[in-house]
Amino acid sequence: MAGRDLRQLHRLPVLTNTTALEDRIGLQHREIQALLVDNQRLAATHVALKQDLAAAQHDLRRLSVVAGQAKAERDAEVREVYERSLKLDAEVRTIDSMGAELARTRADIQELGSVRKELVAELQSIEGEVAKTRSESKRVVDIKADIETFQQEIKKGRVAIENETKTRAKNLEHRRGMEKTMAALAREIEKLHGELANAEKRARAAVAAAAAANPGPGYPATYGDPEMVYGGNAYPDPYGMLHQVLDGLE
Template identity: 55%
Template sequence: MAGRNHLPPNALNLRQLPLARAPSHSTLIDDPRLLRRVAAPAPPPQAHPAVIEEHIAVQHREIQNLFLDNQRLAATHVALKQELVAAQQEIRHLSGAATTVKADRDAQVREFYERSLKFEAEASAIDGLNAELSQVRADVQKLSVDRKELAAKLQTIDEEIVSSRSELRLFPAIKEEIETMHREIQRGR
């Protein structure tokens, strides 16, 4: 293709040639430019029939070997296809199992998170209860002190009651004595 627009070197010299008959076909074939482009295969040398038979036998063995290789490759191809299908099925199965495992793990994480929130709330409530418990303990101590004071006052009151009862026993005698004095005063008038 590159030589499509290429002129042969003697093309411009055609005017200088005498008008004569065109060169014969054999002359054109001997042109070196044409020989490069259209080279006719050389006829094979005649071989002995035993050599040809041996050559055919070798080619036949090669064909048989290629045929066996082709069968092995076809069997290997079928086996590889089956393995590929099995591997794809296993991948689908494992993908499904992985999805299930991921869903289970997500559920467990969610459950642990909810538990941690619950424990946090309980811990906050316990902190509140601890503060309340401290207040109750302080109140109990104050009430204990108040109870001791009241117990001491009650003891004093009990002692006063005992004392008043003993005085109350004396009251009828004192009353009798006062009445006696009243009568004596009335008599003395």
């Protein structure tokens, strides 16, 4: 019986190792399948990227051609503008050299009545524009004066606001100081009230003890009723005084 149990104990590790080996093989198989799937996906991605790269290269070549054409057109336009500027330069130099001819032309203007009328009409138009420009210049001067006035008013307003701000800050600081002072006074008054109440209690106890020790008519009638002497509120409320002072500051 003991030998049979020993053989069973020897078989258990073999079964356990076989199960672990099968699990490991299954795990490796699943990993291989996953790697195959990833490989297929990467291959598809690689093909797609190659296609995108080919399309991008095609677009790049096309854009290079278009850019070359645009550059050629722009260079042609620049050359054309440069040639026009050279031509205009030559014309300006020609106009400058026509000073003597212009002097002779002014002498001929006196004989050209129609031309003179046109020049007079143009002169009147120019005079109208000059008058309009003067009017607008006057308006500009008035606007500048208004702007300066507004700036002065703004400066005055800023000074007034700064003064008001400083005054409010001073009042606020003064009020805070008064509040601290009144709070300290209120605490002192409360302390005095407490001391007075203790003194009253001691006095009442002394009066009561004296009355008990000497029941004769030697004490006034008020000793029998301490409330007649100490009753009521003979002292003002410190908090009421504090609120009255703060209301007066506001």
